[in-house]
Amino acid sequence: DAGVIQSPRHEVTEMGQEVTLRCKPISGHDYLFWYRQTMMRGLELLIYFNNNVPIDDSGMPEDRFSAKMPNASFSTLKIQPSEPRDSAVYFCASSPSLGGYTFGSGTRLTVV
Amino acid sequence: DQQVKQNSPSLSVQEGRISILNCDYTNSMFDYFLWYKKYPAEGPTFLISISSIKDKNEDGRFTVFLNKSAKHLSLHIVPSQPGDSAVYFCAAVSNTGKLIFGQGTTLQVKP
Numbered sequence: 001d002a003g004v005i006q007s008p009r010h011e012v013t014e015m016g017q018e019v020t021l022r023c024k025p026i027s028g029h030d031y032l033f034w035y036r037q038t039m040m041r042g043l044e045l046l047i048y049f050n051n052n053v054p055i056d057d058s059g060m061p062e063d064r065f066s067a068k069m070p071n072a073s074f075s076t077l078k079i080q081p082s083e084p085r086d087s088a089v090y091f092c093a094s095s096p097s098l099g100g101y102t103f104g105s106g107t108r109l110t111v112v
Numbered sequence: 113d114q115q116v117k118q119n120s121p122s123l124s125v126q127e128g129r130i131s132i133l134n135c136d137y138t139n140s141m142f143d144y145f146l147w148y149k150k151y152p153a154e155g156p157t158f159l160i161s162i163s164s165i166k167d168k169n170e171d172g173r174f175t176v177f178l179n180k181s182a183k184h185l186s187l188h189i190v191p192s193q194p195g196d197s198a199v200y201f202c203a204a205v206s207n208t209g210k211l212i213f214g215q216g217t218t219l220q221v222k223p
Contacts, residue, residue, distance in 0.1 A: 004155070033210070033211075035213075037216075039215075040215070041114065041215060042118070042201060042213050042214050042215035042216045043156070043201060043203075043213035043216070044213075045210055045211070045212070045213075048210060056208065056210065091155055091156070093155070100158075101158070101211060102155075103148075103155030103156050103157070104155050105153065105154055105155050106153075106154075106155055
């Protein structure tokens, strides 16, 4: 298995633009998580899905952020409009159960 | 409100010596804890875990200690090796099953 695949690896965008981050979880994993890594707060959980259904989105910072999981093999995290304070590394993780996470390599987002 | 805290952003130790990374948590309902290791440009990878029914778990050079009364856990690496240089995240499993991470501690092991 190729593991959790995220794209792009790096994204540089201008403030106000829409940004879409993509994730392909490990086949057979029922849980998918989106995390954001910052220096101040470490790894923050933004949202997680179970069997493609959003379960907990309490970590989504504001309405500019949205996430979808249209099928078991694909998820997106969208920021519209993007702001400089959104600059961070965004990780996707998947798991067959709660607790045993496998992380992707992350997307480093820079908003200028 | 940070429920899992790693108060030391960085730690530097000499090769061969012991590395001790600390983690505190605020929620006494947490009953399972994990440590993840992260190299630059990679995602975090699972290192070691401990259940609240134990106070110690050992795996090779890595040992995690849990002090429930103090709501404190620590990761000991002995002997430390240059390849251990990475960011280490402490995490707790919440009562809803999701992982709550600390801020991370950057370990540098000097040859």
